[in-house]
Amino acid sequence: MTLFDLTGRVALVTGGNGGIGLGMAKGMADAGASVMVAGRNKEKSAAAAKACGAKAASVEVDVTKADEVEAMVKATVDRFGAIDILVINAGINIRKPAHEASFEEWHAVLSANLDAAFLTAKAAYPALKTSGRGKVITTGSMTSLFGAAFAPAYSASKGGIVQFTRSIAAAWAPDNIQCNAILPGWIDTDLTRQARKDVPGLNERVLARTPAGRWGSGEDFAGIAVFLASSASDFVTGTAIPVDGGYSSTI
Ligand code: NDP
Secondary structure, X not given: OHHHOOOOOEXXXXXXXXXXHHHHHHHHHHOOOEEEEEEOOHHHHHHHHHHHOOOEEEEEOOOOOXXXXXXXXXXXXXXXXXXXXXXXXXXXXXXXXXXXXXXXHHHXXXXXXXXXXXXXXXXXXXXXXXXXXXXXXXXXXXXXXOOOOOOHHHHHHHHHHHHHHHHHHHHHHHHOOEEEEEEEOOEOOHHHHHHHHHOOOHHHHHHHHOOOOOOEOHHHHHHHHHHHHOHHHOOOOOOEEEEOOOHHHOO
């Protein structure tokens, strides 16, 4: 369908080399986009780009470093000539309650999840404006909506992501750039695989609380990415859309 066709569009996906980011990257590649996969791990990013097909490439970046973020944006424009779709998805978690976390740990999470969103969006803005049909997709979390005793910095960063997304949505609407957040529920990725092992009962709690009765997968993010990256969402901006198997809709 033309409404969802991404042929001729260029997507840059931070944290696109695994989990949710790779699910989004593959979905957009399948819909016709050229995709730049960005991450710290060079080999993982190259393999992910290969999985996205012939029109994909990869770039090494630490999104907490402004000069590297600028180089990532430049590499994308040099390689593909434009950026039409920016996916701000890279993220980390350090699971400790506030009374146990150090200031360094607090800052590491805020830096990777929130400072990096600012750096990435700001660096890509000129290209998105030039595109004339820019799209920004950010990755929030259930902790954008709920607090989490074991993840104060992560929750603060993911709450912040939603308000940041709403702010750039308002600022950049005159440039025809739509900005929206996705809020994943519990998704089976590298980020949660360890938590599943470490936290007794977590697996059972997630299954009991999620109406869909399962963990999500990276592939569950292909559809929402294509929607938010395509003309199908041209009048959708400043929203935060749960992709959570119903987790946030029940108590
Ligand atoms: P992964 O660990 O698979 O993905 C995290 C990605 O972020 C990796 O590609 C990693 O790349 C990248 N990354 C982390 N730090 C940096 C950095 N400093 N510079 C560049 N890249 C970085 O986990 P998910 O797919 O689960 O996580 C993706 C996003 O989804 C995150 O923002 C996370 O907070 C969010 N999320 C995940 C949920 C879940 O249940 N899994 C739930 C809600 C939100 P590399 O390995 O190369 O460093």
